[in-house]
Amino acid sequence: KITVGILALQGAFLEHKLHLQKAVRQASPGSPLDTTKFEIVEVRTSEQLASVDALVIPGGESTAISLIAERSGLLQPLRQFARVDRKPVWGTCAGLILLSDEASKAKKGGQELIGGLHVRCQRNHFGRQTESFECDLSLPFVGDGEPPFRAVFIRAPIVERVLTGADSGDVAGDVVRAPKLDADADDYKITPIEIIASLPTTQGKEAGDIVAVRQGNIFGTSFHPELTPDVRLHRWWLQECVLGGGESRI
Numbered sequence: 001k002i003t004v005g006i007l008a009l010q011g012a013f014l015e016h017k018l019h020l021q022k023a024v025r026q027a028s029p030g031s032p033l034d035t036t037k038f039e040i041v042e043v044r045t046s047e048q049l050a051s052v053d054a055l056v057i058p059g060g061e062s063t064a065i066s067l068i069a070e071r072s073g074l075l076q077p078l079r080q081f082a083r084v085d086r087k088p089v090w091g092t093c094a095g096l097i098l099l100s101d102e103a104s105k106a107k108k109g110g111q112e113l114i115g116g117l118h119v120r121c122q123r124n125h126f127g128r129q130t131e132s133f134e135c136d137l138s139l140p141f142v143g144d145g146e147p148p149f150r151a152v153f154i155r156a157p158i159v160e161r162v163l164t165g166a167d168s169g170d171v172a173g174d175v176v177r178a179p180k181l182d183a184d185a186d187d188y189k190i191t192p193i194e195i196i197a198s199l200p201t202t203q204g205k206e207a208g209d210i211v212a213v214r215q216g217n218i219f220g221t222s223f224h225p226e227l228t229p230d231v232r233l234h235r236w237w238l239q240e241c242v243l244g245g246g247e248s249r250i
């Protein structure tokens with residue numbers, strides 16, 4: 001059995017759980033997503049984290065999630081899980097921020113990052129809650145005749161840029177950075193970052209803003225795919241990232 005965990009400290013964890021359960025339930029008989037193979041559980045402790053094979057870090061408020069993770073003794077285990085053990089992890093919105101190696105600080109303080117995605121993320125890129133929006137994204141790899149994917153952005157971050165090996169110097173005071181781990185080594189150079197989705201021109205926002213990336217075992221999206229009825233991205237993640245391992249085949 002494959003156990004998929006959802007970090008359930010704060011934010012939209014229940015919606016992710018229901019989506020993962022639905023994706024598995026809807027899988028056609030004989031497909032790789034056989035219900036009997038998966039168990040979907042909530043993760044609140046390091047013991048629970050140690051018992052899962054893959055993890056979703058939901059959207060919510062990244063400062064709150066990181067504070068609770070720190071108090072629960074989960075920050076280092078989460079870094080170990082994503083960056084050393086290289087288990088499949090998917091971060092949405094606040095989850096994407098936490099999985100970035102660098103993130104802009106919000107006005108009221110920053111937060112401890114888990115890191116793993118060698119990118120700089122900009123929090124609240126589109127502005128305040130009232131500037132939240134939805135748009136259609138083209139994610140042809142999710143299948144089903146490929147209708148566009150309705151993406152919900154709520155005080156969403158974007159990936160501002162992909163970092164390079166040369167970005168290891170000091171950073172300005174408005175950026176937080178995930179701590180280095182001994183086990184990090186030079187692997188970043190060999191695991192390329194794939195830009196999975198960018199904002200389309202039709203949105204009236206800045207076309208080309210990066211809203212989904214993947215680096216090996218880590219997948220991140222700025223938007224909330226758990227807030228529409230569409231489970232295609234959850235199904236894709238289970239199939240490609242959880243069952244398929246770190247190899248990308250998009």
Ligand code: GLN
Nearest residue numbers: 059060061062093094155
């Ligand atoms: N703006 C939030 C943050 O900085 C993220 C919002 C979300 O997850 N929907 O953590």
